Amino acid sequence: xxGGPPKTRPARGxxxxxxxxxxSFRDRSVSDVLDLALRFIVVEGRTYAKVALGSLLPLAAxxxxxAWKVGWPASWAIALPLATxxxxxxxxxxxxxxxxxxxxxxxxxxxALRDGPRVVVARVLAGTLIALGATLLVxxxxxLATTFLFLSEVMLLERAPIGQALGRxxxxxxxxxxxxxxxxxxxxxxxxxxxxxxDIAGRMVLGELLQFRPPRPVWAEGGGVLATLGLFAQVPYLxxxxxxxxxxxxxxxEGWDIQTRFAAIAARAxxxxxxxx
Numbered sequence: 139x140x141g142g143p144p145k146t147r148p149a150r151g152x153x154x155x156x157x158x159x160x161x162s163f164r165d166r167s168v169s170d171v172l173d174l175a176l177r178f179i180v181v182e183g184r185t186y187a188k189v190a191l192g193s194l195l196p197l198a199a200x201x202x203x204x205a206w207k208v209g210w211p212a213s214w215a216i217a218l219p220l221a222t223x224x225x226x227x228x229x230x231x232x233x234x235x236x237x238x239x240x241x242x243x244x245x246x247x248x249x250a251l252r253d254g255p256r257v258v259v260a261r262v263l264a265g266t267l268i269a270l271g272a273t274l275l276v277x278x279x280x281x282l283a284t285t286f287l288f289l290s291e292v293m294l295l296e297r298a299p300i301g302q303a304l305g306r307x308x309x310x311x312x313x314x315x316x317x318x319x320x321x322x323x324x325x326x327x328x329x330x331x332x333x334x335x336x337d338i339a340g341r342m343v344l345g346e347l348l349q350f351r352p353p354r355p356v357w358a359e360g361g362g363v364l365a366t367l368g369l370f371a372q373v374p375y376l377x378x379x380x381x382x383x384x385x386x387x388x389x390x391x392e393g394w395d396i397q398t399r400f401a402a403i404a405a406r407a408x409x410x411x412x413x414x415x
Contacts, residue, residue: 161236161382163389168320171386175379182235186228186374188243193227193250198370202363210361221329221369226250226257226290228377233295236385257293260300264289284322285311291384310384313391321383328376329369336368 166174179186197220205213227250234241264286272279289307292298298306311318333356341352341364356365 161385163385165390166386168317168324168383171321171382172324172379175375175382178232178235178382179374179378185231185235185241185243189227189231189246190374192243192247193224194370194373197221197224198367201366201370205361205366210359213361213366217366217369221373222261223254223258224370224373225377225380226254226294228374229290229294229381232378232381233291253294256300257290260289260293260303263300264304280319280322284315284318287311287318287322287325287380288384288387291381295384310387310391314387317383317387321380325376325380328372328379332368332372333365334368336371337362337365340364340368 161174161178201213201217201220204216208216227246230249230253231241231243231246234246264282268279268282268286271282285308286304287307288310289303292307292310293300293303296303296306337356341355344350345352353359353362353364356362
């Protein structure tokens, strides 16, 4: 954890205390960001599990209930939006864990409930624009998808209203267009890969290890319990990885790495002066 004496003025980045962050701010590749997100979840696994119990579990149950009522193919129209909504608590959680020593799951869920509705409205608006762009040509749809990639992060961390958040998200992504494009593609592949992996691995465990009759594959049934659980299981990682990519883009654009280095040097110099006095 980076830190300094209490008297030292911390480096700031849009209201964030950069000097006392629990991760180092430096320019990373997309693969490094993905690896950092995974290691971060492992280290903070207990808090992530608590937030998952309060958010993922009920939303996954609603999706499974919907599948029982309307069938597996139609249930995706409910499960996919709910999985997107489920990202909000984990974006809040990741942002607080990076800049705070102690985070309570109850506070994270309350913050997600408080700020979630306006984020959902913004995501619906952005999704509508992306869909309209995609119906015209593929390129406008892809461009809009990359433009609004960090919409949730801008609204939750920078406290921007919907109108300003749309413009702010575009400015953030414009500073690293190629990196954001790669991230957008990967973040689209993660849910699909998680659904398939959960279905294939789950059926293998049920059939070969536990000697139970496995369910039909997701591509034959149009859905399934294993596939639905896989969709929600990837939510914490997806939200955390996107948050860290957002931090990485802002680090490069706003020079956070330089700010923290100079702030740390100033802190060490002040500490040395205090010891010699």
